[in-house]
Amino acid sequence: QVQLQESGPGLVKPSETLSLTCTVSGGSISSYYWSWIRQPPGKGLEWIGYIYYSGSTNYNPSLKSRVTISVDTSKNQFSLKLSSVTAADTAVYYCARDRYCSGGSCFNYGMDVWGQGTTVTVSS
Amino acid sequence: EIVMTQSPATLSVSPGERATLSCRASQSVSSNLAWYQQKPGQAPRLLIYGASTRATGIPARFSGSGSGTEFTLTISSLQSEDFAVYYCQQYNNWPPERTFGQGTKVEIK
Numbered sequence: 001q002v003q004l005q006e007s008g009p010g011l012v013k014p015s016e017t018l019s020l021t022c023t024v025s026g027g028s029i030s031s032y033y034w035s036w037i038r039q040p041p042g043k044g045l046e047w048i049g050y051i052y053y054s055g056s057t058n059y060n061p062s063l064k065s066r067v068t069i070s071v072d073t074s075k076n077q078f079s080l081k082l083s084s085v086t087a088a089d090t091a092v093y094y095c096a097r098d099r100y101c102s103g104g105s106c107f108n109y110g111m112d113v114w115g116q117g118t119t120v121t122v123s124s
Numbered sequence: 125e126i127v128m129t130q131s132p133a134t135l136s137v138s139p140g141e142r143a144t145l146s147c148r149a150s151q152s153v154s155s156n157l158a159w160y161q162q163k164p165g166q167a168p169r170l171l172i173y174g175a176s177t178r179a180t181g182i183p184a185r186f187s188g189s190g191s192g193t194e195f196t197l198t199i200s201s202l203q204s205e206d207f208a209v210y211y212c213q214q215y216n217n218w219p220p221e222r223t224f225g226q227g228t229k230v231e232i233k
Contacts, residue, residue: 110173
């Protein structure tokens with residue numbers, strides 16, 4: 001079955017750029033949208049943005065100016081970059097499988113596969 | 125931006141009892157709504173999508189209902205493993221963004 005694994009530095013300095021990668025195994029990255037979600041300590045879930053395997057993206061308006069999500073289909077990976085980080089960006093970051101598209105139509109089945117999450121702390 | 129509001133924030137329920145969780149959208153999301161369960165230290169798990177369709181492997185005691193702006197997740201007879209935080213999430217087509225509710229914690233009474 002499809003599995004997702006986040007990877008990247010666990011500690012990032014303020015004002016620098018957070019970079020994470022999600023590797024998709026057990027299935028193809030094609031035909032799906034892929035989301036990034038984060039969860040600050042003790043708080044709820046916040047959607048960051050998603051990318052289609054073709055490269056089209058959509059971001060949370062509150063983070064849009066600082067977020068870039070990209071995809072590498074040859075590696076079955078997609079990535080998150082969040083610039084100018086502050087302590088408020090400290091969170092567990094998750095990647096998840098999102099909408100499925102085929103034959104020109106898209107179908108929403110919820111975010112049905114999630115990575116285990118990776119903790120990113122912003123601190124000097 | 126579509127705002128999702130969940131109530132109550134905390135629900136105290138005895139094992140075997142029914143739990144009813146509510147989620148309200150600031151504008152209609154049709155049936156484009158999912159429910160997730162999250163236990164401490166774990167990633168969220170999809171329970172319901174399309175407002176009322178159980179995801180693969182989800183027990184029948186979990187059911188979802190509603191459309192438009194008002195949604196409900198019902199757990200018919202709470203088991204010990206059901207004590208967790210539950211989130212609703214909209215995935216409407218326009219605006220093409222996803223938003224989560226703030227969560228409802230279901231705790232043992």
